[in-house]
Every structure is written in C-alpha cells, then in structure tokens.
Amino acid sequence: MKEKNPWHTPVTIIITVIGVIAIVALVTVAVLQNRPLTQKYKYGIVLDAGSSHTALYIYQWPAEKDNNTGRVEQTHSCKVKGPGISSYASEPWKAGESLKDCIEDAKRRVPEKRHDETPLYLGATAGMRLLSIEDSSASNKVFQAVEQSLQKSPFSFQGARLLSGQEEGAFGWVTVNYLDDRLKQGLETTGALDLGGASTQISFVSNNYDGSESPKNSVTFRLYGNDYNLYTNSFLCYGKDQALRLTLAQQTQSGPRSILDPCFHPGYNETVTYSDLYDSPCVSDRKPQGAPVTFTHLGQGNSSQCQDVVKSIFNFTHCRYTQCSFNGVFQPLLQGPFGAFSAYYFVMNFLNLTDTSIPLEVVRKRLSIYCETPWDQIKQRHPDVKLKYLAEYCFSGTYILTLLTKGYNFTSESYPNIKFIKKIKGSDAGWTLGYMLNLTNMIPAEAPDSPLLPHSGYVSIVTVITVLLFVLLIFSLRPFWPRCSKQPQII
Numbered sequence: 001m002k003e004k005n006p007w008h009t010p011v012t013i014i015i016t017v018i019g020v021i022a023i024v025a026l027v028t029v030a031v032l033q034n035r036p037l038t039q040k041y042k043y044g045i046v047l048d049a050g051s052s053h054t055a056l057y058i059y060q061w062p063a064e065k066d067n068n069t070g071r072v073e074q075t076h077s078c079k080v081k082g083p084g085i086s087s088y089a090s091e092p093w094k095a096g097e098s099l100k101d102c103i104e105d106a107k108r109r110v111p112e113k114r115h116d117e118t119p120l121y122l123g124a125t126a127g128m129r130l131l132s133i134e135d136s137s138a139s140n141k142v143f144q145a146v147e148q149s150l151q152k153s154p155f156s157f158q159g160a161r162l163l164s165g166q167e168e169g170a171f172g173w174v175t176v177n178y179l180d181d182r183l184k185q186g187l188e189t190t191g192a193l194d195l196g197g198a199s200t201q202i203s204f205v206s207n208n209y210d211g212s213e214s215p216k217n218s219v220t221f222r223l224y225g226n227d228y229n230l231y232t233n234s235f236l237c238y239g240k241d242q243a244l245r246l247t248l249a250q251q252t253q254s255g256p257r258s259i260l261d262p263c264f265h266p267g268y269n270e271t272v273t274y275s276d277l278y279d280s281p282c283v284s285d286r287k288p289q290g291a292p293v294t295f296t297h298l299g300q301g302n303s304s305q306c307q308d309v310v311k312s313i314f315n316f317t318h319c320r321y322t323q324c325s326f327n328g329v330f331q332p333l334l335q336g337p338f339g340a341f342s343a344y345y346f347v348m349n350f351l352n353l354t355d356t357s358i359p360l361e362v363v364r365k366r367l368s369i370y371c372e373t374p375w376d377q378i379k380q381r382h383p384d385v386k387l388k389y390l391a392e393y394c395f396s397g398t399y400i401l402t403l404l405t406k407g408y409n410f411t412s413e414s415y416p417n418i419k420f421i422k423k424i425k426g427s428d429a430g431w432t433l434g435y436m437l438n439l440t441n442m443i444p445a446e447a448p449d450s451p452l453l454p455h456s457g458y459v460s461i462v463t464v465i466t467v468l469l470f471v472l473l474i475f476s477l478r479p480f481w482p483r484c485s486k487q488p489q490i491i
C-alpha cells in the first residue's frame with residue numbers, strides 16, 4: 001500500500017503557501033521601505049580666478065546625504081578663454097564678459113530646476129592679490145565687473161572675493177584629504193603642495209607643531225570629530241611665472257641689452273621689454289635705471305648654472321624661529337606623504353618625471369639633459385605644445401626641484417613621499433572643492449551617525465531571519481502535523 005506523504009496534507013500546504021507569501025511580502029516591504037531614495041543631486045559651482053586663467057568647476061552630491069564624506073564629486077570643469085581676471089585691470093568689464101561662455105556651459109550641465117538653488121562662488125588668488133597691492137581701485141573694479149556678470153546668471157551667486165594665502169593653502173589640503181577619505185576615518189593626512197603662477201602654497205600636519213611658534217601659519221580644524229593643527233604658508237611671488245620674473249630681474253640688474261640665460265634652451269632668442277618684465281609688484285622696485293627699452297633673452301642651456309640662478313631668488317640668511325624654509329618663514333619638520341598639484345603636475349608630467357621612485361639624482365640628470373637640448377629640436381619634438389609653456393619647462397622643472405629641496409628641505413630620502421597628482425577620484429586637486437565644502441558646511445565638526453549596516457547587508461539579514469522564523473513556525477506546529485505512521489493504513 002502507498003504511504004501518504006504528510007507534507008501533502010491540506011494543512012501543511014496552506015501553511016507553506018501562507019508562509020512563502022508572508023516571506024515574500026516581508027522582504028519586499030523591507031527592501032522598498034529602506035531602498036535609498038531615487039538619487040537626486042544637488043550642485044555647487046566654484047570659479048577659480050587664478051593669476052594665469054579662470055576655471056569653473058561643477059560639483060554634485062546626493063541630495064539626501066549632504067553630511068556624508070567622500071560624496072561630493074566634480075562632474076565637469078570649464079576653462080575660461082583668455083587670461084586671468086587680474087589681466088583686465090585696464091578694461092574691467094572684459095573680465096566679467098570672459099566668464100559668460102563657462103556660465104552658459106554650466107547652465108546646460110546643471111538641471112534647470114536646480115539652477116536657483118545652486119550656489120555659485122568666485123574665489124580669486126595671487127594674481128588679484130598682486131593687483132590689489134599694485135592698484136587697489138583697479139582690483140575693486142575687476143571684482144565689481146565679475147560680480148555684475150555673475151549676478152545675471154540663474155544660479156545663487158554667493159559673491160566674488162579674494163582668498164588669503166592661508167585659505168588657499170588650507171582649502172587645498174582639505175580637498176586632497178577629503179577626496180582621499182582620510183578625514184572621516186581619522187587617518188594620517190596628506191600634505192598639499194600647490195604651485196600657481198603667482199604664488200605657491202605648502203600645507204601639512206606635523207606632530208611637533210602646535211601653532212604657538214608663528215601663529216600666522218597655523219590653521220585649526222575640527223572635522224568629523226578629529227582635531228587638526230595644520231601648518232600652512234603661501235609664498236607670494238613664488239608661483240612659477242613670478243619666480244621666472246625674479247630670476248630675469250636678477251639677470252638684468254645692470255640694464256643689459258642682452259642676457260645669456262642658463263635656464264633656457266641653447267638657440268632660444270626672444271626680445272623682452274623691460275617695462276613688461278618689471279610690471280609686477282614682485283620686481284617693480286628693482287627696475288634698473290637708465291636701461292634700454294628692450295633686451296634680448298638668449299638661451300644657454302646650462303643646468304648647473306640655472307640651479308645657481310634659481311637658488312639666488314631664495315633668501316636663507318635670516319631665521320628668527322627654530323627652523324625656516326626660506327625668506328625667514330617658519331616651517332616645522334616635514335611629515336607624511338604629500339600631494340603636489342597644479343603647475344607641479346603640469347611641469348613634471350610634461351618632463352615625464354612624475355614618478356618619484358626615480359632617485360632625485362637621476363631626476364636632476366634627466367632634467368639637465370633636457371635643458372641642454374637645442375631649442376629647435378625641442379620645438380620639432382613638441383609641435384603641439386604652446387610655445388610659451390614649451391620655452392619655460394626647463395626653468396620650471398629646475399625651479400620645482402630647487403623649491404622642494406632647497407626651499408622646503410625635501411631630501412633624497414623624503415622626495416619619494418611626494419606624489420605629483422592632477423586628479424583624485426575624478427576631481428581636480430586644488431582649493432576649490434575645500435572652499436565649497438567649507439562654505440556649504442558640508443564637513444561637520446563631529447562624526448555623523450552612520451547606519452549600522454549597508455543596505456545590501458540589511459536586506460540579507462532580514463531575509464535570513466524571516467526564513468529562520470518561518471522554519472521555526474513550521475516546527476512549532478509539529479503537534480498538529482498529520483501522523484505519519486509506518487503502520488499500514490486502513491483505507
């Protein structure tokens with residue numbers, strides 16, 4: 001006789017069906033209820049008005065998660081055509097006009113319904129710092145012109161202002177460490193090295209620096225529950241364009257008709273106007289009296305002499321602190337890894353020298369071979385590179401190595417701690433992101449509460465527990481199971 005399968009009794013079938021429906025319903029509800037809300041983004045726009053050019057950056061972050069780290073990313077950047085806004089001192093309205101194309105671009109990139117809630121900031125750096133020293137009314141007019149132009153945009157314009165060197169250095173440091181997810185996790189931070197055209201910044205955390213020695217170099221932050229005591233310094237006139245002026249001023253003090261410049265390639269030959277060269281507060285007080293109108297700038301391509309000329313723009317004679325970098329500026333002991341960006345990256349990348357595991361001596365050797373290469377050959381090898389940049393890479397490379405080793409005291413041992421970087425996780429390294437995070441209060445002082453589990457972990461646990469409960473339920477109903485006896489049943 002056939003034994004009847006106890007699972008096939010109507011009671012168990014009903015329990016099973018109800019159970020399965022209950023599990024499916026429970027898991028569905030749990031998943032839907034806790035699903036991350038459809039991703040809606042918020043946006044922020046920062047204009048970096050640098051000395052050589054202006055760039056616009058668009059950032060986005062999930063609308064629900066303003067307070068979480070590592071969530072703001074750069075989605076787009078736009079390079080403004082023409083020079084930096086400080087170059088429009090004599091026709092300020094053109095500074096405002098110059099920004100229009102990138103604003104139009106941003107209008108297309110940010111969804112229209114978000115335009116009026118998207119904050120728009122403009123921060124100006126060393127070019128405008130120099131203009132405000134030279135001619136403060138001209139710099140005010142340039143700011144007025146860009147403000148007028150940006151107020152007409154559909155975005156929520158929050159003002160155009162001059163960043164201090166301290167802010168520029170500190171926000172660059174915030175950007176690098178935010179993008180690397182180092183702040184929320186309380187990890188050892190990365191120092192920031194920013195080389196611009198008119199100024200250069202160094203910012204890092206050093207254990208033996210509490211800010212009491214030279215307080216003007218100290219910036220303190222409380223971010224995600226951690227305290228940071230940051231050392232930062234900005235050297236005005238030590239961006240690479242102004243540093244080049246300093247070396248040219250050094251070589252033209254006697255008012256010569258021509259100079260043989262060791263930092264330019266052999267065969268390089270350009271006419272330079274004295275009044276152009278000395279038209280900057282970095283050198284204007286040293287303009288030689290009775291010089292001719294122009295001089296001929298000839299290249300010599302002599303690396304060791306170039307190093308000497310570059311070294312001569314740094315002053316190491318006085319230091320009223322326990323230790324200094326240069327020009328009497330306090331600097332604590334270097335510590336930790338460093339990210340070097342902006343012109344550090346452009347120059348070292350062009351020279352194929354971004355790999356800092358190459359020994360410093362080899363880097364110097366390769367650079368000297370490059371500097372000694374005739375100008376004609378260099379032009380032939382790089383027909384697509386802007387001639388102004390191309391002519392200056394030998395000087396710029398030498399300046400970078402001198403600034404790092406003689407200026408900041410990096411050694412052959414600590415040089416590999418530097419990484420030349422352009423972007424981190426798709427966002428440009430620079431002060432703009434840190435500036436926006438600060439102004440939108442996007443980095444909280446205390447660590448935000450985070451969910452115990454990620455969404456997927458939560459769903460798995462709910463499913464497993466539900467299945468377990470169901471199995472338990474089935475077993476607890478055992479007394480009601482139909483008897484399953486081995487005895488033959490009487491039909």
Ligand SMILES: Nc1ncnc2c1ncn2[C@@H]1O[C@H](COP(=O)(O)OP(=O)(O)O)[C@@H](O)[C@H]1O
Binds near residue numbers: 197200
């Ligand atoms: N492709 C490139 N090659 C070499 N130098 C570059 C390149 N792109 C930009 N630069 C230089 O990077 C520097 C950027 O400085 P910038 O941000 O404008 O000035 P600052 O930060 O001092 O206000 C300038 O010296 C500019 O010439």
Ligand SMILES: [Ca+2]
Binds near residue numbers: 050051125196197342
């Ligand atoms: Ca800059």
